Amino acid sequence: MSELVPIDDGNCFACGPENSIGLHLHFEPNPQGEGVRSRATLPEQFQGWRSIAHGGIAMSLLDEAMAHAAGLAGHRGMTASMNVRFRKPVPIGKPVEIFGRVAWERRNVLGLEARVLDEHGTLLVQADGHFVSMGPLDAADDRRNPAATS
Numbered sequence: 001m002s003e004l005v006p007i008d009d010g011n012c013f014a015c016g017p018e019n020s021i022g023l024h025l026h027f028e029p030n031p032q033g034e035g036v037r038s039r040a041t042l043p044e045q046f047q048g049w050r051s052i053a054h055g056g057i058a059m060s061l062l063d064e065a066m067a068h069a070a071g072l073a074g075h076r077g078m079t080a081s082m083n084v085r086f087r088k089p090v091p092i093g094k095p096v097e098i099f100g101r102v103a104w105e106r107r108n109v110l111g112l113e114a115r116v117l118d119e120h121g122t123l124l125v126q127a128d129g130h131f132v133s134m135g136p137l138d139a140a141d142d143r144r145n146p147a148a149t150s
Contacts, residue, residue, distance in 0.1 A: 006076050006134055014064035021045075023060065025098070027068035035101025036068045042092050053090040058116065061090070062127040065100025066112035070131050073102045077110055077131035084127045088118075095119045108133040 010018035015025045023040065030037040040061070048054035063079055070077030090096060100114040110133060115126040 006078055012064075014060050015068070023057070023064075025061070025064055027065065027098075027100075029072060030099060030101075033101075035099060036065060036072055038065065038068075038098045039095060040098065041095045042090070044092055047092050049089075051089075051092050053092055055086065058086070058090045058125045059084055059127070061096075061098050061116050062100075062114040062125065063129070065098045065114035066127070066129050066131060067100075069100035069102050069112055069114070070110050070133070071137050073105070073110070074137055075110060075131070075133040076135050076137045077112075077133055080109070080130040080132045082127050082129035084125065086125050088122060088124045090116055090124050091118065096124065103128070 010016045013019055013022045015027065016022050017024060023046070025038045025040055027036040027038045042053050042057065046053050046057040059082070062084060063082060066079070067077055096119070097117045098114070100112060102110055103113050104111040110131040111128070112131055113128050116124045118124055
């Protein structure tokens with residue numbers, strides 16, 4: 001059996017533009033500091049309790065922020081572990097901001113942090129995690145690679 005190589009082909013549930021049922025997150029370098037940022041308004045299909053995002057969806061926001069922060073740092077990272085702290089519900093139908101950053105790097109392991117804030121800047125959910133670098137983000141057919149041909 002061949003080893004799987006992580007390639008972003010546009011079908012990622014969290015950020016893939018080709019995934020018709022996905023979150024369609026778009027991350028950019030955070031203009032106010034280090035790491036990455038995205039803005040989103042979650043629709044009803046991602047609801048858990050009424051008007052509240054499902055906890056797994058909130059965790060997906062955090063995981064994707066960490067993955068994009070790893071990518072910004074030049075790593076093709078995969079989640080090894082993640083600790084999540086839910087502080088307040090993530091709302092459905094209201095804007096949120098999602099942030100991720102690399103806190104440290106050691107060999108092929110990255111320590112990452114992520115958080116989701118509401119439109120007033122209130123912390124809703126946060127996480128820290130460890131990602132394993134699967135190598136540099138350099139595959140020509142990976143849409144996250146800035147050198148890739150579109």
